[in-house]
Structures are given as structure tokens and as C-alpha cells.
Amino acid sequence: MPTHDTSPVAGHRPARPLGVLARARAALDSFEHLVGGIGTAILALVMLLWLVFTAVTCLFGIGLLLVPGTLRALRAVAGRERARLSRWGPEIIGRGPGPTRLREAVTDPATRREVGWVASHAVLGTALGLVGMTLPFTSVTDASFPLWWGLVPPAEATPSIGLWTVRDWPGAFAVSLLGVGWLAVTLAVVPGMAWLQAWPGRRLLAPPPGTDLVMRVAQLTSTRAAALDAHAAELRRIERALHDGAQNRLVAVTVLLGASRRAVARDPAGADALLERAQGAAEQALAELRAVVRAILPPVLADRSLGDALSGLAANCPVPCRVEADVDGRFAASVEATAYFVVAETLTNVARHSGAAHAAVTVHHDDGRLRVRVTDDGRGGADEHGGSGLAGIRKRVEALDGVFTLASPPGGPTTLEAELPCGS
Known part of the structure; x- marks a missing residue:
């Protein structure tokens, strides 16, 4: 060269x-x-x-x-x-x-x-x-x-x-x-x-000195606001998940345990059935709590690599999906969690809306940036404002000062790309 x-x-x-x-x-x-x-x-x-x-x-x-x-x-x-x-x-x-x-x-x-x-x-x-x-x-x-x-x-x-x-x-x-x-x-x-x-x-025609800095400050202000919005949305999601799921299960466990105590003396067989129902409700509450925790930071990211975590997502996707992960070492937890979220949400959209026969996930690290690309051969026409979660993906990416791009012409294919700064 x-x-x-x-x-x-x-x-x-x-x-x-x-x-x-x-x-x-x-x-x-x-x-x-x-x-x-x-x-x-x-x-x-x-x-x-x-x-x-x-x-x-x-x-x-x-x-x-x-x-x-x-x-x-x-x-x-x-x-x-x-x-x-x-x-x-x-x-x-x-x-x-x-x-x-x-x-x-x-x-x-x-x-x-x-x-x-x-x-x-x-x-x-x-x-x-x-x-x-x-x-x-x-x-x-x-x-x-x-x-x-x-x-x-x-x-x-x-x-x-x-x-x-x-x-x-x-x-x-x-x-x-x-x-x-x-x-x-x-x-x-x-x-x-x-x-x-x-x-x-x-x-x-060049702008006055300092324009780049002013625009950079405005961009950082915008991404900071997006990060706060994404954080608030995540807290609301966790609160709804705990309130509508685990909390209701635990209330049911408390009610069933109280009924079991009252029924022990007069109806031991009925008390045993109530305790069995309470145990089932407690197990469901525990499963829902685990699901909430996995959504916050998937344990597979802590136990294994990002490539392994994405391979697990692809294996569970209803649409046949191929993963190519060319990454060495580990990155910040926030970067890996965002990359995992991007792929998980995108594959969910592919399975629900695209009508695709195949999908592909490509991840590689280059020049201090983690680049994630998800493509599918579906019908295309994906719209950020269509309520499919793409706006949430953009906010999640831009909250880390990343770059989000979407190309989805009618008739397909659809290509979603996210670039996340992750150091050298």
C-alpha cells in the first residue's frame, strides 16, 4: 500500500x-x-x-x-x-x-x-x-x-x-x-x-473554529439523554417484570402458606395440597426472577465469551442462523451486554416479522470498535418507528456513543449494523 x-x-x-x-x-x-x-x-x-x-x-x-x-x-x-x-x-x-x-x-x-x-x-x-x-x-x-x-x-x-x-x-x-x-x-x-x-x-466554506467541538458536545448531550432514557426504560421494564410476575407469585405463596397453616389441624390432606401449590408458585417466582436477572446481564456473558453467548442465541432462534464471531479477548461488560441485546432483539424481530428463511450474525473487532451485523433474507421494509423495538436498539447503541445503521428496502434483504467503541 x-x-x-x-x-x-x-x-x-x-x-x-x-x-x-x-x-x-x-x-x-x-x-x-x-x-x-x-x-x-x-x-x-x-x-x-x-x-x-x-x-x-x-x-x-x-x-x-x-x-x-x-x-x-x-x-x-x-x-x-x-x-x-x-x-x-x-x-x-x-x-x-x-x-x-x-x-x-x-x-x-x-x-x-x-x-x-x-x-x-x-x-x-x-x-x-x-x-x-x-x-x-x-x-x-x-x-x-x-x-x-x-x-x-x-x-x-x-x-x-x-x-x-x-x-x-x-x-x-x-x-x-x-x-x-x-x-x-x-x-x-x-x-x-x-x-x-x-x-x-x-x-x-469551512465552519468557524470550534464548530466541531460544539457539535461534539451537542452529540454527547444527545447520547447522554438517550442513555438516561434507555436506563429509565430498562428500570420500568424490570419493575413491570417484578410487579406482574415474581411479586404476584410471592403473594400467592404467602396466601397459600397461610391457608396451609390454618388447614393443618383440621384437614392435613388439604394442607398438603396447598403446600404443593405454594411450592409450585415459589418455583415459578424463582424462574421469573432468574429471567429478569438474565435480561439485565446474561450470566452466559460472565461465564463464557461473547461469541459463545451469540451462538446460544442463534441456536434458540426459530430461523436458521449462522454466527461468525472474530473477537479476541473480552470487552467491557456494558459493551458485551449491548452487543448481546442488539443480536437478541434483532433475531426476535427476524423470527416474528421478517418471514426470512436464513439469518446471519457477524461480529468482529477492528480499530477499537466492536462491529455487529445481523442480516436476513426476509421481506424487508423494517421501520424504526413501526414498534418493532428498533428504536430501542438505536438508543441502546447510541447510549454507548456507538453508531446504528439499518438498511431494509422493500423485498429485502435487511441489514442491521451497530458499531460500539470498546478501546484498542
């Missing part, structure tokens, strides 16, 4: 490629980026003309009615460029809703920076994109000149720069060598042109 970054838009000037192939690959990527930049440059040019028109009409008062729509269009065009640059390098975080009034827009730094980007990208981005697109075609045209020069009128048999008219084969091969030179120039300058085309956007 190469050790140098050849990306032209990674936020820095491109590193020198290691060889011809690396340079060609960087040039190809840069060419694609330049072509994409022409699209946003044309939008920026149209936006620039509209900004000028709006500013001129504001002098007569008419343009004031156009200001809100113009500002929204400006943010939309800038957002397109942020999305394009984010696909080719570090992500550029988009801004929130901006001002809609002229006075607020004039004093808003982000709006002024977007206007500056529109002006620079409309001119520089278009020029660099057109030149970047012309160079490869010029190289190919001149390099292939000996193949077609005899098919055109003599007056048109000239190289791309039109310096002379070719009249013989040596001249044709000279043009071909010129095409090779153009190719070398293309490989050398296109990455820099792509970087230069992206530079105004990365400089002017």
Missing part, C-alpha cells in the same frame, strides 16, 4: 507520487474532481449573476423582495460544494439556517464568506475546470495524430496549438511526440489544478 497521500483535495497540497502509475492515478482522480467542480462552478456563476441583479434592484427597493430567496439559493449552492468536497477529502460541516434579511446577511460572516466563494469559484473554478478538461483531450488528439492526419484536408492537418501545418510523416510523428509532452504536462499539473480549484471552498 502506498505510504504517500496522492489525493488532491485532502486539505493540503498533494504529495509527490511514487511513480508513473501513482501519478496517473492521481491525475485521473484529479480530472474527475475538476469535471465535478465545473458543475458547481456553473451554479456559482449563475448565483453570482443573480446576486449582482438582486443587489442592483435593491437600490430601487424591488430587490428587497428577492433577498430571502436569494440567500436560500446561496446556501443551497454552497451546500452542494461542501458535499462535493466532503466526498473527496475531509468533511466540511454545513452551516445551519442562516439569516433571511438583508441587514442580517450583510453582517453575517458565514454569508459573506459564501458570497466570496461564489465570486472566486465562478471565475477560478470554471477556468481551471475547462483547462483541466482540455489538457487530456489535447494529449490524446496529438498523440494519435499519425492515425488520422491523412484523412483531413491539408489545411486542417495541424497540431492542437496550430503552430504549423503537417505535410509529411516526420511532421506527423513530431506532433505525436508533442502529444506525449502534453500528457506529461497533464500528469504533472492536473493534481495541483484540482487542489487549487478546491482551495477557495475549503477555506471559505
